[in-house]
Amino acid sequence: VLDNEVHTAPSVNDPITTGRTSISGGSMTLTEAQDLANILKAGKLPAKAHIVEKAVVGASLGQKAITSSFMSFGIALLLVLIWMVFYYGKAGLFANVALAVNILFLFGWLASFGAVLTLPGIAGIILTIGMSVDANVIIFERIKEELSGGKGLKEAIAGGFSFKGALSAILDANVTTFLTGVILFVFGTGPIKGFAYTLMLGIVTSFFSAVFITQLILNWYSSKNSRLTFNTNITKNWFKNIDIDFLKKRKMWYAISGAVILLGIGSLFTNGLNYGVDFIGGRSYVVKxxxxxxxxxxxxxxxxxxxxxxxxxxYGSVDQLKITTKFMIEEGGNDVDDNVRDLLFTGLQSYLPDGFTLEEFKVDYDGARTAGIQSKVKVEPTIADDIKTSAGWAIIGSLIIVFLYILLRFRKWQYSLGAVAAVFHDVLIVLAIFSIGYKFLPFDMEIGQSFIAAILTVVGYSLNDTVVIFDRLREYTGLHKSWKYSKVVNSALSNTLGRTVNTSITTLVVLSAIFLFGGDSIKGFMFALIIGVVVGTYSSLFIASPIMYDTTKMDKEKK
Structure with missing residues (x-):
């Protein structure tokens, strides 16, 4: 028995008459028995654990950046609320109440379980807010169609929330994104788990607030008042009677996307990506x-x-910082270490006392001083190879699950192929832009944990956008069997264009406000999300649906 745990239980089978006997039994190999014998001979070792070093580390974003980011998020949210009222009138006000309830539920849940808010978590929150707005937009657009068909207000509301109405599209979009979150949570590690947890929680709260809270408010209002329009005098004719031939120039869109992706792949091989400390490590200095x-x-x-x-x-007190840089990290030697230290000293001149010398700044200075390097260490990458590998496999696994779910719901593999192809397209475009632009854009575009969160958000947004459009396409395919298939696809895309633009605008308003008014340390993160939303909207219209159309057409020609 070691540390109150039974490792093996041998026994003495014969009486001990001469003072000697043999112990046999148990389930140990010879090597394990020898190790156990050595441990028993050594006896108890008095090795107590004690704290070697303790420090309070501040937020990497900085308090000023955190404050400005929250202020910009508040401004963005206010703009979204104003837009919903501007576009949908009084119904938009009801949607805002549901959105507020969703945010209250989400933050209340996170606070009650003591969740730590990180950039991946923020990405998950932004995505779920976008999905919450999207769900209300889908419902309102469907109710408007029911009203245009001559139904009364109560019947139109019931039809809008029915499974044949908006519920089918909302459910499919939420389930596909939720399945992605489940796979990422199960197989991912570190920041991926944080993103997945927030995403799954946000999907549940946004679905509840949009489907139940909004419906409750609309039913209450319709029971007291028979007049409720889902637009304003300015917006009532927006996106009506649209008939755009999206498929006509699909080969041109294929060529444009292909050219950008090929350019990006070439840049990845030549320029590479601007990997941050998370990926390649760095030198860390504690400076007082x-x-x-x-x-x-x-x-x-x-x-x-x-x-x-x-x-x-x-780091610890407000007059002490922990500074980590990846500068010349791939080069070793004392000369390189001294060069990096000297550059650090030069860069910090304006913060050091007047007349402060390089000798006083060094970590091994023995004299009295009020500032300087307290300690230095070469740090390893925090995103190890196993985390990067698990992230890749988690994304691939989630796409396989999504492929199978869409195949099950839509009964055609062409839908699954279109959705997954759009996701790969969007991720490659974001990578291409970051590879091409990091050398000349005026803000940091480092590839670290926050970038992984941004890529996962792009995957979720792209899937949500595409599935909503595919749901309407499936409906039109059943309703208009006499139409040419190209007309069915174009009509479905035209009909959902109002919802697509509305959702993209509201999401981009949030991201753009944080990008413009938030801290410099999160500009690269927000830029990745902005590019992802723009490209995700583009791909759902000009990549996913055309690929689905072309593969369906090829399949019919073979038959």
Missing amino acids: FDHAVNSAEVANTLKGAFGDAPEVKT
Whole structure:
């Protein structure tokens, strides 16, 4: 028995008459028995655990960046609420109430379980807010169709929330995204789990708020008032009687997307990506100052010295920072270490005392000083190979599950192929833009944990957008069997264009406000999300549906 755990239980089978006997039995090999004998001979070792070092590490975003990001998020949310009222009138006000309930549920759940809010978590929240708005837009557009068909308000509301109405599209979109979240949570690690958890929780709260809270409010209002329009005098004729031939120039869109992807692949082989400390490691310095310093300002100042802004966090007290840079990390040797340290000293000159010398700044300085390097260490990548591998397999696994679900619901593999092809298209476009643009765009475009979260958000948004359109396409295929299939596809895309534009605008308003008014440290993260939403909207109209159409047409020709 070791540490109250039974490792083996041998026994003495014969009486001990001469003071000697043999012990046999148990389930150990010879090597294990020898190891156990050595442990028993050694006896108890007095090796107590004790704290070697303790420090309070501040947020990497910086308090100023966090404050500005929350303010920009509040401004963006206010703009979304105003837009919904502007576009849908009083019905938009009801949708805003449901959205507020959704956010309350989401943050209440996260707070009650003590969840830590990180950039991947923020990405999940932004995606679920977009899906919540999208669900209300789908419902309202369907109710408008029911009203245009001559139904009364109560009948139109019931039809809009029915399974044949908006519920089918909302359910399919939410289930596909939720399945993606489940696979990412089960097989992912680190930041991927955080994103998946927030995403799954947000899907549940957004579905409940849109389908039940909005319906409850509309039913209550319709029981007291028979007049309720789902538009305003300005927007009542928007997106009506649209008939766009989306398929006519599909080969041109294929060519444009293919050219961008090929250009991006070429850039990936030549320029590569701007991998951050999370991926390649770096040198970390704990630097003390003689006054309080702002981590975000220091990071921006050091960008001039190192080329890229290092990761800067408050470390312990407000006059001490932990600065981690990937500059020249692939090169070793004392000369390189000294060069990086000297650049750090030069970059921090404006924050150090007047007349402060390089010798005083060094970590091994023995004299009295009020500032300087307290410790230094070469750090390993925090995103290990197993995390990167698990992220890739989790995404592939989720796409396989989504492929099978769409095949089950839509009964045609062409729908599944179109949706998955659009996801790959969107991810490759985002990677291409980051590879091409990181050398000349005026903000950091590092590839780290936040970028993984952005890519996962792009996957979720692309799937949601495509599945909603496919749901209407499936409906039109059953209703208009005498139409040419190209007319069915174009009509379905034209009919859902109002919903597509509305959802994209509201999501982009949130992202753009945070990008413009938030902290510099999250601009790259927000830029990836903005590109993902734009490309996701484009691909659902000009890539996913045309691929589905072409493969269906080829299949019919073979038959």
